Every structure is written in C-alpha cells, then in structure tokens.
Amino acid sequence: MFRIALKMLLGDRGKYFGIITGIALASLLMIQQPGILISIFSRTYSFISDVALPDIWVMDPMVKYVDDSQPMLDTQLYRVRGVKGVEWAVPLYKGNQRVRLGDGQLVSSNLIGLDDATLIGGPAVMLKGRLADLRLPDAVIVDEAGATGRLAKPASPGKKAEPLQVGDILEINDKRARVVGIARAGATFQSQPIIYTTYTRATTYALSERKLLSYILVKAKADEPVANVTARIRHDTGMAARSADEFKDMTFQYILNNTSILTNFGFVVVVGFIVGAAVTGQIFYNFTLDNLRYFAVFKAMGATDRMLRRMILLQALLVGFVGFGLGAGATAVFAAITRERPGLSMTLNWQLLLGSSIAVAVIVLFAALISVRKVLKLEPAVVFK
Amino acid sequence: MNGPASAVQCKGVIKRYGSGEAEVLALRGIDLEVRMGELLMLVGPSGCGKTTLISVIAGILDQDEGECLLFGQDITRLPADERTRYRGQAIGFVFQSFNLIPTLTAAENVAIPMLINGMPFESAVAEARSRLRDVQLEGREDALPTQLSGGQQQRVAIARAIVHRPRLVVCDEPTSALDGETGHKVMQVLKNVAVGSDRALVIVTHDARIYEFADRIARMEDGRIVSVEQAERGTKENVP
Ligand SMILES: Nc1ncnc2c1ncn2[C@@H]1O[C@H](COP(=O)(O)OP(=O)(O)OP(=O)(O)O)[C@@H](O)[C@H]1O
Numbered sequence: 255m256f257r258i259a260l261k262m263l264l265g266d267r268g269k270y271f272g273i274i275t276g277i278a279l280a281s282l283l284m285i286q287q288p289g290i291l292i293s294i295f296s297r298t299y300s301f302i303s304d305v306a307l308p309d310i311w312v313m314d315p316m317v318k319y320v321d322d323s324q325p326m327l328d329t330q331l332y333r334v335r336g337v338k339g340v341e342w343a344v345p346l347y348k349g350n351q352r353v354r355l356g357d358g359q360l361v362s363s364n365l366i367g368l369d370d371a372t373l374i375g376g377p378a379v380m381l382k383g384r385l386a387d388l389r390l391p392d393a394v395i396v397d398e399a400g401a402t403g404r405l406a407k408p409a410s411p412g413k414k415a416e417p418l419q420v421g422d423i424l425e426i427n428d429k430r431a432r433v434v435g436i437a438r439a440g441a442t443f444q445s446q447p448i449i450y451t452t453y454t455r456a457t458t459y460a461l462s463e464r465k466l467l468s469y470i471l472v473k474a475k476a477d478e479p480v481a482n483v484t485a486r487i488r489h490d491t492g493m494a495a496r497s498a499d500e501f502k503d504m505t506f507q508y509i510l511n512n513t514s515i516l517t518n519f520g521f522v523v524v525v526g527f528i529v530g531a532a533v534t535g536q537i538f539y540n541f542t543l544d545n546l547r548y549f550a551v552f553k554a555m556g557a558t559d560r561m562l563r564r565m566i567l568l569q570a571l572l573v574g575f576v577g578f579g580l581g582a583g584a585t586a587v588f589a590a591i592t593r594e595r596p597g598l599s600m601t602l603n604w605q606l607l608l609g610s611s612i613a614v615a616v617i618v619l620f621a622a623l624i625s626v627r628k629v630l631k632l633e634p635a636v637v638f639k
Numbered sequence: 640m641n642g643p644a645s646a647v648q649c650k651g652v653i654k655r656y657g658s659g660e661a662e663v664l665a666l667r668g669i670d671l672e673v674r675m676g677e678l679l680m681l682v683g684p685s686g687c688g689k690t691t692l693i694s695v696i697a698g699i700l701d702q703d704e705g706e707c708l709l710f711g712q713d714i715t716r717l718p719a720d721e722r723t724r725y726r727g728q729a730i731g732f733v734f735q736s737f738n739l740i741p742t743l744t745a746a747e748n749v750a751i752p753m754l755i756n757g758m759p760f761e762s763a764v765a766e767a768r769s770r771l772r773d774v775q776l777e778g779r780e781d782a783l784p785t786q787l788s789g790g791q792q793q794r795v796a797i798a799r800a801i802v803h804r805p806r807l808v809v810c811d812e813p814t815s816a817l818d819g820e821t822g823h824k825v826m827q828v829l830k831n832v833a834v835g836s837d838r839a840l841v842i843v844t845h846d847a848r849i850y851e852f853a854d855r856i857a858r859m860e861d862g863r864i865v866s867v868e869q870a871e872r873g874t875k876e877n878v879p
Pocket residue numbers: 656657663664665684685686687688689690691692
C-alpha cells in the first residue's frame with residue numbers, strides 16, 4: 255500500500271509540485287535569512303578577527319564595542335609594557351576620518367594606525383603591494399571592498415567608476431596619502447572603507463584629536479595564562495583588558511542588544527516558518543481532502559487505521575524530503591554565488607541545515623497530523639454516497 | 640463441514656441518522672436473511688434505506704439496535720482493527736460512483752484489496768491483470784480511469800470487488816452506468832465469481848433489466864422490508 259500511497263501523491267502533478275514548492279520556499283527562508291544574519295553578525299567583530307596576533311586588547315573602560323574606540327593617553331602604553339607577564343604591547347589607532355576623492359566628495363573611512371616598528375594589526379592578505387611599503391612617505395593601504403566601492407575613482411562623464419589603484423593619491427583631512435597596496439579585510443558591519451597606515455602618520459592625519467591611542471595590543475608571555483595577564487593589566491593600569499574572544503563576544507552582544515537586526519531577521523524566519531507551515535499544511539491537507547473518498551474506500555476494503563496513518567505519513571515525509579532538498583539546494587547555490595563577493599553574503603553551516611530540517615519536519619508532521627485526524631474520523635459508509 | 644446456514648442474518652435492525660428534530664429513521668426493524676449461494680436483489684424507492692442496509696450488512700456502518708450476523712458471526716463485537724481486517728478478507732464492494740483511484744492504472748486499482756491484505760505489489764498486480772481479462776478488459780490494464788469509458792470503469796470496479804475472492808459481495812447500483820448489453824455481461828461475471836455454495840451476493844438496484852439474474856428479490860419501503868419473493872427465471876440465467 256506504500257507504493258499506492260506514493261502513486262496517489264506523485265500522480266497528482268499539480269498538487270505535488272505545489273506542496274514541494276511551498277516547502278522549498280519555507281526551507282529557503284529558514285536557512286537563508288539566519289545565514290545572512292550570522293554573516294552580518296560576524297562582521298561586527300571581523301576587525302578583531304583580522305588583527306589575529308595579540309592575545310589581549312587593552313582599552314578605555316568606557317568602550318562598549320570595537321568601533322566605539324575611546325582614546326587613551328599614550329603613557330598608558332608604557333604602563334602596560336611594564337606589567338608582569340606581558341611579552342609585548344603595541345599601540346593601535348582606530349578612528350573615522352574623512353577621505354576626499356578626486357571630485358571633492360568626502361567619504362567617511364575607518365583609519366587604522368599600526369605600530370610603526372612592527373605593523374602588528376595589519377591585514378593578513380595583501381592583494382597588491384607589500385605591508386612594509388607603509389614605511390614609504392605618505393603611504394596608505396586600502397581594503398579591497400573600499401577600493402572597488404566607495405573609494406573608487408569617481409566616474410567622469412560617460413565613463414564608469416574605476417577602482418582605486420596602487421599609486422593613486424587621496425586626501426585625508428587635507429593631507430596627502432598615497433596608495434601603496436590593496437588588502438583583503440573581513441567585511442565590516444558598517445561597510446566603511448578601511449585605510450591602513452602607520453601609527454605616527456595616523457596621528458598627523460587625525461591632527462584634531464588630542465589623544466589618539468585607541469587600543470593597546472598585547473601578547474602574553476608563553477608561560478603565563480592569558481586570564482592572569484588580563485587581570486593584572488586591569489589592576490595595574492585601571493584600563494579595561496580583554497582577551498580577543500571576550501572582546502568579540504562583547505561587540506557581538508552590544509550590536510545584538512542595540513540594533514533591531516535580530517528582531518527583523520528573526521521576524522522573517524518566523525514568518526517563513528508560519529507561512530511554510532500554513533501553506534504546506536493547507537495544500538497537503540487539501541490533497542488529503544481531495545483523496546478522502548479514496549481513503550474511505552481503503553477503509554471499507556479493510557485498511558486499518560495504522561495502515562492509513564503510515565500511508566499519509568509516508569506522503570508527508572516524501573514531500574518534506576524533496577521540498578527541503580530543493581530549498582536547501584537553492585540556498586547553497588545562493589551561498590556559493592555570494593561567497594566571493596564583497597557586500598551581501600551568507601553563512602551556511604550544519605547547525606542551520608539541522609535547525610531548518612527540524613523545522614520542515616515539524617511542518618510536514620503537522621500537515622500529516624491534521625490529515626490523519628481527518629481520515630481516521632472518516633465514516634467508511636461514505637463510500638456508498 | 641458444519642458452517643453457518645446463511646450468509647447474512649439480520650434481526651430487528653434499526654438505524655437512525657442525526658438526532659432530535661433532524662432525526663431520520665432509515666431502518667425501522669429489518670429482518671432479512673441472505674442464503675448461502677444466493678444472489679439477492681434489494682429494490683425500492685429512493686430514500687427507503689437500501690444503501691443504509693447494505694452498509695450495515697457489510698460492516699461499514701453500525702446499526703443502533705438489532706443484530707446482523709455475517710456467516711454466523713456478529714462482527715460488531717470484534718475489536719475495531721480485527722473487524723476492519725475481516726472486512727478486507729471477506730467482503731467485496733462495488734460502488735455506484737465506481738470510486739476508482741484516478742492516479743492508479745486499472746490493474747493497480749484492482750490490486751488494492753490484495754495489497755490491503757498484505758500481498759506483495761508485483762504479484763497483486765499480476766493477479767489483477769488476469770482478473771481484468773475476466774471482465775473483458777484485456778489490453779486496458781495500464782489505462783488510467785479517465786482513459787476508460789463509464790462501462791469499462793464499472794468493470795474495473797467489479798474486478799476489484801471480486802479479485803480477492805470474498806465470501807460476500809455487496810453492490811450499490813452496479814449497472815446504472817451501463818447499457819443493457821454491457822450490464823448483462825457484467826452481471827454474468829459477477830454471478831459467476833461471487834456466487835458459490837459458501838458465498839453470496841447482495842445487489843441494490845433500480846435496473847429492472849437485471850432482475851432476471853436474481854435468486855430472490857427483497858422489496859423495501861420506508862425503512863422496512865415489505866416482501867421477499869422468488870425471482871422469475873429468465874433465459875440468460877442459464878448461460879454458464
Ligand atoms: N448520512 C446521513 N445522514 C442523515 N440522513 C441520511 C444519511 N444517509 C442517509 N440518510 C437518510 O436515510 C434515508 C435512507 O437513505 P439511503 O441512502 O439508505 O436510501 P436509498 O434507499 O439508498 O436511496 P437511493 O435509492 O436514492 O440511493 C434517507 O431518508 C436519507 O435521506
């Protein structure tokens with residue numbers, strides 16, 4: 255009778271495609287939206303991930319998340335270097351500065367000043383030029399997304415905007431900056447261009463600010479637990495000190511609590527689930543209703559409740575599998591297409607697939623349940639009507 | 640073998656539909672015997688309770704009062720699942736509206752009673768094909784119901800009712816969709832397969848053209864059996 259159940263389902267092409275399309279769309283929404291959300295959230299701390307080398311970030315106690323740098327006095331650097339268990343400590347400037355393009359347009363960019371001697375905190379992947387070229391006069395390195403996007407050379411009439419190249423000149427706060435390299439950096443939350451330079455040069459670009467030290471990046475000695483060193487820095491300097499993971503977590507939490515992103519995406523996911531459940535449940539239930547007479551025939555002819563229940567369950571599981579497969583497949587294609595692009599992207603991991611497959615299973619089981627109830631309540635005597 | 644003497648034995652069967660103001664008394668105390676090896680026809684005006692009565696006899700509808708023995712057994716006393724399974728083995732159904740499953744081929748439709756009784760798919764379909772030959776549908780085994788004429792569909796439905804060799808076959812208006820000649824052919828097949836010394840066939844009909852196939856004819860009126868008479872024998876009766 256299972257073959258019969260499948261033939262009943264597959265034989266009705268229109269309904270069958272309707273059901274699997276409904277489930278595929280629901281799956282798509284339920285995988286894609288959280289996937290984009292995770293990807294966006296990871297951008298909030300992409301800068302911390304990019305600056306991979308230090309164990310500890312020292313900052314002003316008022317700092318709430320990574321883009322909220324509060325300047326400290328330069329003397330704090332020397333105090334941190336004096337704390338027991340610190341292998342090395344280097345300064346980092348991180349702030350927003352306005353960059354003037356050729357046509358006079360101003361673009362707010364993220365200026366990063368790296369320790370002059372070590373260049374610690376610089377981008378891991380250089381696409382053009384070398385990191386060490388930052389030591390040349392007026393040198394800056396621009397991130398790929400910025401170079402091709404907001405910092406691209408403005409279009410002259412009849413021409414397309416051209417990406418920023420090595421050798422191009424920018425103006426940061428009316429001071430000359432020469433592009434010596436293009437780097438790849440993790441996309442940032444606010445999608446601002448990132449401009450790397452040395453700490454000293456950053457101080458000249460950001461002249462208006464009196465205090466410029468945003469973060470002190472610290473490496474703990476190999477034999478010292480990071481937690482001990484952080485505690486000691488906190489105690490000795492009065493500054494806040496956090497391990498990279500703690501700082502990522504804090505940044506993530508801050509964005510989570512202070513934006514409505516989660517609510518918005520969560521809403522779409524919930525809507526996807528409800529619409530998926532309602533539409534799929536409805537179509538599947540309709541399918542059962544259309545076949546009610548035949549289920550009654552089976553019943554009259556000796557099919558037990560158990561057999562009917564299994565037939566409907568099988569039909570529901572089949573549409574669930576196929577629909578989820580199509581939806582997940584479409585999402586995977588979307589993920590692959592967006593992966594290599596700056597801008598919109600999504601994360602596709604097994605947790606997402608597991609979660610959404612459970613949601614789809616809930617939907618089809620729900621659809622099967624209401625259908626089974628209807629069929630079991632059926633009076634076989636209707637067959638003579 | 641000392642089996643039961645009658646295929647069906649109904650005593651004082653009462654069936655009501657609805658309740659209160661809307662109550663309809665469909666069967667008002669039915670006493671009826673269907674003998675072994677007999678073809679009994681049930682006739683009467685529309686709404687007199689014929690369909691209700693064969694539903695009770697076939698065990699797909701519960702009476703409110705009285706009892707109905709099927710081959711000596713009161714199946715309303717069986718647990719629900721056992722009763723369903725008993726129906727699957729012992730009873731064949733022919734419905735007025737055919738009730739063929741539109742997405743299944745003729746052979747698959749006919750295979751259903753055997754599939755319900757647990758026969759593997761391939762052998763059930765093979766068996767169904769040879770049964771379709773018995774109702775002159777050779778070559779149409781793989782057609783969908785929509786590709787068949789009304790008469791052909793009815794013959795598929797009849798093949799489905801008898802394929803598992805049930806002891807009792809109940810039919811509601813089996814020939815109403817058929818022309819006179821096809822109706823006769825179909826009745827012949829039904830009678831050959833469904834009537835034997837340990838079997839019986841109950842047919843509800845308005846179709847006077849097939850009365851000649853009956854052994855006895857029971858007339859109903861307003862929920863009661865008003866007469867049961869021996870049928871006059873027509874010539875077609877003697878065709879093997
Ligand atoms: N499910 C039901 N609910 C309420 N009343 C019903 C139901 N089924 C049948 N009835 C009523 O019971 C009576 C007997 O119905 P039944 O279908 O047995 O008649 P019938 O002799 O088969 O008629 P027909 O020749 O038109 O098929 C009728 O008055 C009908 O209206």
